[in-house]
Amino acid sequence: MTTFWLAILLLIVIALFIVWRIFTAENNAIGAENGNIRQETNVTLYHEHLSQLEHDLAEGSIEQDSFLQLKAELDKTLLQDANASEANVLEPQQKSWLWPVAIGFSIVSLSLYSYMILGAYPQLNSPAAMNESEAHSELSPEQMLAYRLQQLQREVANDPSNSQALFSLGQAYISVGEFDNAVEAFDGVIAQVGEHAELLGPKAQAMYYKNNQVINEDIQLVIDKALALDSLDAATNILLGMDSFSNRNFEKAVQYWETVLNSERPGISKQALMGAVEEAKNQLRISNDGVTSSLTAENVDLTLPRLTVDVSLAPNVQEALMDSEDKTVFIYAIAAEGPRMPLAAVKIKASDLPLSIVLDDSQAMTPQMRLSSVDKVHIYAVVSMQGNVGIKPGDFKVEVLDIDVMEKEPINMQISVLVP
Structure with missing residues (x-):
């Protein structure tokens, strides 16, 4: 909290410094420079007019008395312009402090007011409410x-x-x-x-x-x-x-x-x-003992693939799973050549094994990717330790490769390999 207020104070000081710097530069540099330019201009004009009077006197256009009178008026004008320039420079120097003070006060007041009303100060000023909210966010x-x-x-x-x-x-x-x-x-x-x-x-x-x-x-x-x-x-x-x-x-x-x-x-x-x-x-x-079909035998289309897979757990896997909660087992077939999207998949529990299942077109994920759309497949059986699809480190698996989709004999698969 202290760091927060120190940061706010630093920002306000920087803002005030910028404001005072601007007005200081305007008073000491710009005002003085403008006064000097005006004074130099007046002196230049004075010499030009004086030179013209002297020229007229030399040519006899004016008499000596008129020359002296005009020169006196010219001197008087130069003195008045010089006094006016000095007054114009001094006046801003005497009044300029009012503007930066007013602007600085506005910056501080508006900043504090905005934060107190629109900012998070009410929450910071109510630690009990904040503590209650934070406590709820940490609850199980x-x-x-x-x-x-x-x-x-x-x-x-x-x-x-x-x-x-x-x-x-x-x-x-x-x-x-x-x-x-x-x-x-x-x-x-x-x-x-x-x-x-x-x-x-x-x-x-x-x-x-x-x-x-x-x-x-x-x-x-x-x-x-x-x-x-x-x-x-x-x-x-x-x-x-x-x-x-x-x-x-x-x-x-x-x-x-x-x-x-x-x-x-x-x-x-x-x-x-x-x-x-x-x-x-x-x-x-x-x-019905793992046969994945609701059709009667006479209604089965023998021209379509029906892969019978006998899945079991090896003793080492049974021992590893003995003291853990029931794990999910995925049995699926993918094309031997082509995309790795499953053509048929079944999800069971490890406690259901050993089990005989059937992979067929009814388990296809899309109408285009089915067992009947390829000639050979790879079949995987995976005990997922995390319950997610895919083969990950720590899972147990078995695989059989290049199986003809029209294979009629049961395919034995014993899950035994620990995925490194």
């Missing part, structure tokens, strides 16, 4: 959630009729795992504004989590009421999708979640929901 997400919960509790306590704050409080209770309080908050909102799907859906979610993620009769009753009021209610369909996914009914989960995505309702985290849909589709592909 869990601490911020707890702080937000306390804020909402105070708002509701101050105004129990604030239904919006009460609804937000219910959602905050779900986030911190206080499901009984969440249900009570949602019931309070319903008592104020009536039963609406957007209130019943979150209430059903709180009841679902409280009941260890099992839908019982009471929860189903709330779900039925919400869907009767709005069949596209986001919270209710997301809940049903989560329950379907946990019960390994991946196709149903995709249907519920895509219903929410296609509804274009505001306030939905589309990116997270799309990730959940993609995960459900991946799990759907590897269901």
